[in-house]
Amino acid sequence: MITNKNSKLSDELATSMKNALLNKKSDKIVLASEKLIEDLNRSSELFEDLGNYKAAEIITKIIEKVAGK
Amino acid sequence: MFKLNESVFDEVTEQLEKNLNKFASDNATIKDKKLVEALELLNISAESLENFGFEKEANIITKLIVVAAKKKKSIKKDPHTSGLTSEKMISNLKNKGTVFNADDTNMAHDHKLPSQEMGYPIIYLTEKDQVLCS
Numbered sequence: 098m099i100t101n102k103n104s105k106l107s108d109e110l111a112t113s114m115k116n117a118l119l120n121k122k123s124d125k126i127v128l129a130s131e132k133l134i135e136d137l138n139r140s141s142e143l144f145e146d147l148g149n150y151k152a153a154e155i156i157t158k159i160i161e162k163v164a165g166k
Numbered sequence: 167m168f169k170l171n172e173s174v175f176d177e178v179t180e181q182l183e184k185n186l187n188k189f190a191s192d193n194a195t196i197k198d199k200k201l202v203e204a205l206e207l208l209n210i211s212a213e214s215l216e217n218f219g220f221e222k223e224a225n226i227i228t229k230l231i232v233v234a235a236k237k238k239k240s241i242k243k244d245p246h247t248s249g250l251t252s253e254k255m256i257s258n259l260k261n262k263g264t265v266f267n268a269d270d271t272n273m274a275h276d277h278k279l280p281s282q283e284m285g286y287p288i289i290y291l292t293e294k295d296q297v298l299c300s
Contacts, residue, residue, distance in 0.1 A: 129214060129217075129218075130214075130218065132214070133211055133214040133215065133218070136207040136208075136210055136211045136214075137207070137208075137211050139203075139204075139207055140203075140204040140207040140208050140211065143200045143201070143203055143204035143207075144204055144234075146200055147197060147200055147201060147204070149234070152230055152233075152234060155226065155230060156208075156227075156230070159215075159220075159223045159226065159227065162220075162223065163215070163218075163220060163223065
């Protein structure tokens with residue numbers, strides 16, 4: 098039988114588990130977005146090295162847009 | 167004044183030519199590698215952008231990949247000039263009558279070349295040439 102005290106503990110546990118999951122998810126999102134910006138930066142550098150400045154400029158604009166959000 | 171022996175000069179020239187060719191080839195390989203790496207990174211980025219809801223940006227990146235890949239594909243070696251060295255050019259000139267790798271196959275149809283026994287070389291114009299001259 099679930100008492101009031103147990104019910105409260107159960108709710109707390111559920112909330113903390115939910116928060117932990119959300120934190121884990123947001124950590125993953127942060128890591129993925131960091132990797133995305135890193136990849137875009139590197140490709141922009143490579144295009145600049147290759148003399149394709151237009152491509153590098155387009156990628157830089159996308160980085161600015163993604164990083165801004 | 168210091169003067170190089172002819173055989174030494176030839177050797178030095180040959181070595182210089184080899185080094186220049188190697189440098190050109192290495193440089194091309196480095197450029198190819200850089201382009202491949204950039205295209206791979208862009209491909210991964212396009213997928214990530216789509217996952218994050220940046221569909222417009224993902225489409226732009228995809229178009230960029232297509233354009234860059236097309237450019238890469240269109241850079242082809244010209245068989246008439248690829249691997250030409252001064253020796254090869256001289257050899258081509260002796261054997262084919264042109265410094266380029268390919269034979270000038272159309273030349274035989276354009277003009278009838280007289281043999282040296284016939285005296286001064288004269289180029290006989292065909293009907294097509296006369297039409298062009300008039």
